[in-house]
């Protein structure tokens with residue numbers, strides 16, 4: 208009873224963050240890393256919502272061993288069938304079905320009476336139980352539901368075979384003390400609650416998702432739904448690494464354990480960040496660049512004398528290697544491979560070769576290659592599919608008296624696209640040339656440059672966000688040349704748009720979330 212199950216929904220709720228869509232290969236890569244991190248459950252997606260989602264769930268169910276693989280389904284047979292199909296090859300499949308139980312959702316969204324909702328919930332859980340042994344039920348908008356009704360629904364779905372009852376704070380409205388009382392009332396009001404595991408799913412709209420999750424554990428919850436870097440709908444979900452480290456550092460307050468190998472936290476956070484193109488804020492707890500940096504002289508002095516004066520946990524405990532082994536162009540394939548393995552990357556021979564070639568290009572331009580450079584190299588140059596657009600070449604003429612002019616050549620499989628354009632500055636000219644080459648009308652919403660590692664020869668990483676067809680897509684690119692990084696970031700965002708297009712071509716009407 209002192210074990211808290213970590214249910215990771217980075218690939219489902221996390222992927223619902225605007226601009227965070229991932230390719231099937233990227234999802235698999237993250238799922239494999241989540242397995243290494245030691246999560247108990249991976250929610251792989253919402254299979255009925257698109258063929259792309261179905262494919263992603265199937266691939267993860269087939270290839271990832273260890274964690275339970277969950278798939279989301281509304282309380283309708285079509286969804287449950289799709290979830291069951293996606294999990295056919297899973298070692299430990301779980302169907303996660305949900306139905307709203309709050310007055311506002313029942314009345315306006317579902318247009319159903321409470322009795323109809325109760326009946327539908329029971330029928331769906333029973334239906335799902337005929338497909339897989341493990342069924343999780345979420346009363347959507349749980350925290351705004353009426354407790355007596357919620358208890359009735361929970362009692363009946365447990366009778367129907369649900370083994371996990373997940374109470375979501377779908378709209379991120381509740382507060383820690385209130386949530387704890389709410390959950391205690393549910394435990395008390397549900398006679399068969401001991402036959403199921405109580406779970407929570409908190410959103411961070413008011414910045415208390417992790418605090419709510421911790422309060423829930425103290426109130427009796429034994430599964431917590433989280434995402435890496437706290438990504439998710441709107442302001443995101445409870446953050447995995449913050450929750451796990453809070454539980455671990457303040458184990459005196461919450462004497463519970465998880466199966467997480469905290470030394471994999473740093474890698475996992477970096478992998479998710481570079482995959483979806485969301486930078487980690489410098490001051491982010493646990494995994495931000497500054498999370499263990501001591502600036503003030505008094506603090507530095509204290510830490511040098513005794514670390515615990517200003518550090519409540521060590522960087523090593525979350526997998527941040529303070530040795531920061533530096534590689535150079537003479538490091539060789541062997542050293543490169545070893546360092547990547549230490550950082551948690553397992554690459555195929557072919558991927559390793561591609562990454563190594565890229566490493567040599569970087570090592571040629573800058574003398575020292577840091578771990579953060581390696582994360583960028585690996586994540587930017589792997590997982591490309593055949594229809595991905597690649598930047599083959601660009602040339603730029605610029606200066607303070609000439610009109611900046613750019614020429615670009617892009618390739619997609621066998622196809623080539625080449626164009627030239629002018630712009631207000633060199634970056635603008637490159638972006639215009641790419642638009643023209645691809646026949647695209649994209650609007651640039653955001654453009655950020657940052658250095659990945661210290662020094663004048665640092666790799667620059669560029670993040671852009673584009674609006675294409677009224678939707679936002681983010682992209683990232685890295686190079687020791689910021690113009691090249693800019694072009695790569697732009698192309699990366701365009702590739703995300705293409706992935707999204709492919710994914711949504713036959714998307715169903717579903718917009719529901721938990």
Ligand SMILES: [Zn+2]
Pocket residue numbers: 220377408410439440444720721
């Ligand atoms: Zn959610």
